[in-house]
Amino acid sequence: MNQDHQECTVPPTNDKHDVEKAVPSPPSNRAQERPYSIYTPAERWFIVVMASVAALFSPLAAMTYMPAIPVIAADFHKSVELINLTVTVYMVFQGISPVFWGTLADYVGRRPIFLSCMLVLTVACIGLASTPTSDYWLLLVLRCVQAAGSASTVALGAGVIGDIATRAERGSFFGLFSVGPLFGPTFGPVIGGVLTQTLGWRWIFWILAIASALCFVALLVFFPETLRQLVGDGSVLPSRFYRPLVPLVGHGRQGMTTERPLRVPFVNPLRILTYPDVLALLLFNAVQYAVFYAIIATISTIFQSTYSFLNETETGLCFLASGLGTIIGGYVIGKIMDRDYRLLKEKLACEHRITSDTPGSREAIVYEENFPIEKARLKTIPIQLLICIACCAGYGWCLHQKVNIAVSLVLQFIFCFSVMAILNTTQTLLVDLLPTQGSSVTACNNLVRCALGAACVSVIDLMLNGVGVGWTYTILALISLSTSPMIWLILWLGPRSRAKRRVRNN
Template identity: 55%
Template sequence: MKERNEPADKPVATSEPPSKQPYSVYTSKEKWFIVAVTGFAAVFSPLTANIYFPAIPTIATAFHKSVELINLTVTVYMIMQGVSPMIWGTMSDRWGRRPMFIGCMVVLCLSCVGLALVPTNAYWLLMVLRCLQAAGSASTIALGAGVIADIAAPAERGGYFGMWNIGPMVGPSIGPVLGGVLADHLGWRSIFWFLCISAGVCGVVMALLLPETLRAMVGNGSIPPPKAYKPLIPIIGRTSQNVDLSDRPPRRGFANPFVLFTYVDVSLLLFFNALVYAVFYGVTATISTLFQPTYPFLNETDTGLCFLAIGGGMLVGGVVNGKILDHDYQRVKRKLIRQVEADPESKIRPEDVTKEENFPIEYARLRLVPLFFGLYVAACIGYGWCLQAGVNIAGPLILQIVIGWTCMAFMNSVQTLLVDLAPMHGSAITACNNLIRCSFGAACVSVIDLILKAIGTGWTYVLLCGICVVFSPIMWILIRYGPTWRARRRAKRQAAQAAKERK
């Protein structure tokens, strides 16, 4: 399994020396355009799940089914949401980002047309189409993470991930608002027409403008991709006109994404991130059921607007934390350079401090995560007790902002580190993250109502946050032992490569 600083970053065939080749040929504006388009696509994964929630009672009536049976369509959606990125993400690491993105948008559009036209006597078809909808929408997060790994060097990756993450993390907040408004004014079928049109617009923009970024195919963007992979309007990027196509990076075979779970540091990171995400999903999934009885003056539209508080917090968290991650990377880099320059016997050159074997990427990414985690836990516990005490609605809404901000900061740091640990498998490792956190989120949602009824709102969030606190030493374990685990993988990889060359 290939990882960081491997031959995938092979020099492109230009007159410039390999060491002077930039990580990516795209300008800053071009990178931000790519991030914006892929971030917009990533919105559909949570949006198609959450926009559906306000219409569940109406759909149950229309199909003459119980709410519990309609909720099964949410369950199958979450299952497919966790599984499908493992397929699309792995294929994108082999066949390219662009065709997989466009394929996802096509599947999403067609499934939404089917859902908008589904007969109300065909409950089974509703279930099948929701699975197809998840298959088309859920994988956009894994694909987008792979694109950012392709175009952004580690020193700037945090900022791009911070902005890109706004899409998938704000989706759960704006989804119920849009769903409620559409269902109230235009009927429940309008929800799926809206999604179809939105996905169609996104797909057209990608077909026209989005370049192929897979490094195994285009290197740093200067190697022209095969004709079928080129955008219809190729104005993004600067491919070289004098490229020897024999220098094109070798195409990789399919890599089993489940192998990533054998990496101790990756597995620990995925597990702890999933715990934190499960609590966050428990907060968002119960906003309607907790706010309406606590504040009976709220109507359905008002309740939907309450989701904007946590969404606003995530917006701030994404923007601010991205800049913090890039700042921390540079801060650690400068510190290492000073140490090398101060030690005349050092065997490391100052320009080599950012190489995998020399740079403590775990410390650079996780340095402030304990602070974010502590604030997140305190805000979640305070949120639960505020709702149980029935304080002024401003109290829990303010705490929602803090929860959204700190959770976004935490998860953005984790996602960036995951891609740092396996940059040549950016989509696959993001798919693994999606699988684990969706599984944990689904498990939390399935039992949280029972826990709320058994021990009350306040103690429910004490319990959930307490579980996270018990496993919080994982953060320090990763900082302490992560470089050692990476060194062992690097040694095995180098030994395997040497053995292959001897044959």
């Protein structure tokens, strides 16, 4: 048979050979032979699970508070609008604080910043639980402090994944990691409602204080330092300050390397916003997040007005449809991203007739400078966006027509499944583009999307009252549709922007 017509077969790629360098330079043979991380798969899952549990507190602290707002307003003798101001300032600090903590984590280390955030959160929750009802100003201040402590854990977790996982594995790790932060929107309102009704609103903060203190202890005892500037692939033994009290992971493999990794110079995290490909990705992600938050934030009011037979507990249970959609969507898309990455790598190897014996083959295909990572990550985004648009508009008109509640909940589930697939995909790509600034770029993502989300929530009631629920969600669907050209813009901008950054850093 003619060799040109033979099927192209390439030995499966081995993820442990994927090397991502902080400073772009041709990888050496020695670098290719070493794994990206010394941790075993089970150890890396353990690290990500711990980071996911810590990241749970950001949305949990926000959502458990929501059902208690009317009761807190009555106890403080303030209007609901003034108590809602404590929600607004929480969102503001939820967007701003990760820029500070995330940037520190990229240079000081993940472990000390994780511990600092959990300590601040614990102290703030104790203060909130003890706040006198005559001191509204203290409630406002402590909510800011609470947000400053809890909100940054998501950015820190994203940085950890960038430290220990290659591009080929990041999708699955982000899928698992997202389960923790998504637990808050799913079960937070239910937990807050039950606590408020049975034990009183102060127990929301006491429970959060106890849980965050336990998380602090667990991180102190078991969580290792992963920042590559400090520990490299994990084989560099850091100072005692950075080591867990009980080293469950990497034990016996640390200290094998005495050569300290190169320190990357400090970069202003807001400079990330000047990178065209990253900025386009942040804006695309922020619009989808704002539409998602507009749906989540209005579930209680719209469902109670549309389906008057619902009581407060049943309304809280309606959040489970959106919550389960986001959790399942985040986990499934992680597996899909890993598959798409692997298939594109194999396809490129076939097209270039590259095998494991081809000189320089791994540099040509696997090395991060040359691999079309945008194409691998964004493959499913167009179809996910179309599903979101259709479900968003359909959801609005189903509520307008007061169809069976099951239809609205199913559409809510499908929308949240697809939108979380989009949000997780863009988050993973952001870390792929700037792996040495994983926490900083996630913090910038949080800043942009929280700002747009807060703006959307601030006008959603005006839209609902002005044009009705059907047209409100149709307009939001059209806004999402208007962002679709940005997908192809990112595919075009990505390789060019990465090349410019590479030249500038050399």
